[in-house]
Amino acid sequence: MDIEVTRATMRFGGVRAVDDLSFRYAAGGVLGLIGPNGAGKTTLLNALSDVSRLDSGRIRLRGNDITRLGPEKVARLGVARTFQNLQVFGSLSVLDNVLVPRWALGKGADRAAGLAVLDRVGIAEHADRLAGTLAYGLQRRVELARALAAEPELLLLDEPLAGLSRVEGNRAAELFADLADDGITVVLVEHDVSSVLAVSRHVVVLDRGTVLASGTPDEVVADHAVRRAYLGEED
Numbered sequence: 001m002d003i004e005v006t007r008a009t010m011r012f013g014g015v016r017a018v019d020d021l022s023f024r025y026a027a028g029g030v031l032g033l034i035g036p037n038g039a040g041k042t043t044l045l046n047a048l049s050d051v052s053r054l055d056s057g058r059i060r061l062r063g064n065d066i067t068r069l070g071p072e073k074v075a076r077l078g079v080a081r082t083f084q085n086l087q088v089f090g091s092l093s094v095l096d097n098v099l100v101p102r103w104a105l106g107k108g109a110d111r112a113a114g115l116a117v118l119d120r121v122g123i124a125e126h127a128d129r130l131a132g133t134l135a136y137g138l139q140r141r142v143e144l145a146r147a148l149a150a151e152p153e154l155l156l157l158d159e160p161l162a163g164l165s166r167v168e169g170n171r172a173a174e175l176f177a178d179l180a181d182d183g184i185t186v187v188l189v190e191h192d193v194s195s196v197l198a199v200s201r202h203v204v205v206l207d208r209g210t211v212l213a214s215g216t217p218d219e220v221v222a223d224h225a226v227r228r229a230y231l232g233e234e235d
């Protein structure tokens with residue numbers, strides 16, 4: 001799904017969390033969003049799923065202006081997300097966690113459809129367990145499966161590797177790349193920069209609500225402003 005952000009600004013009191021930010025991204029692959037704490041990554045992700053609205057500026061997804069659309073209509077356009085703080089329905093079975101969004105969106109909510117989604121993220125064997133009883137890494141996969149259950153064109157992931165072991169993290173990053181190969185556009189907000197660089201087609205580096213750098217992983221790593229401001233290097 002093509003993304004076009006034009007002069008987006010979002011303020012919280014005196015703080016410009018996103019400040020006159022613009023970029024374009026052509027559909028497909030993984031778009032990595034990195035930047036220091038407070039750079040505005042989560043705020044931008046919220047704006048892309050219209051959980052919170054912009055103060056000014058415009059966001060177009062596949063040519064549709066979503067700036068005033070509201071989260072439900074944005075979801076129907078094919079946008080799904082996961083959250084920085086894990087959000088699974090702990091007292092529902094793993095299977096029901098993925099059937100809820102399918103039911104809500106009027107997609108087939110039968111067991112076979114649910115199991116296919118669980119299988120995609122490697123947790124079909126846990127289908128009938130209560131989600132809240134699974135280990136943290138597996139709950140992360142439930143959350144991802146729930147987002148995938150909506151059959152999104154654009155998948156927004158907010159720090160999906162946080163709290164995972166190195167092995168789990170590598171496996172998850174490979175899965176994101178596979179999902180992108182399947183044709184889903186993936187936006188990956190992540191502090192684990194090496195994983196982002198490994199799987200992204202394009203990386204946008206945010207700093208204080210604006211774009212510090214934007215390019216291929218190689219271009220971003222070589223960028224002086226990034227090395228100075230983000231990686232803490234001297235010239």
Ligand SMILES: Nc1ncnc2c1ncn2[C@@H]1O[C@H](COP(=O)(O)OP(=O)(O)OP(=O)(O)O)[C@@H](O)[C@H]1O
Pocket residue numbers: 012013015016017018035036037038039040041042043044
């Ligand atoms: N709901 C809010 N109320 C007040 N200020 C907020 C709110 N959400 C974000 N901010 C502020 O906006 C700025 C950007 O925050 P945001 O969470 O988007 O950054 P981030 O890049 O995702 O950071 P992190 O990597 O720490 O998650 C920060 O200064 C933050 O304190």
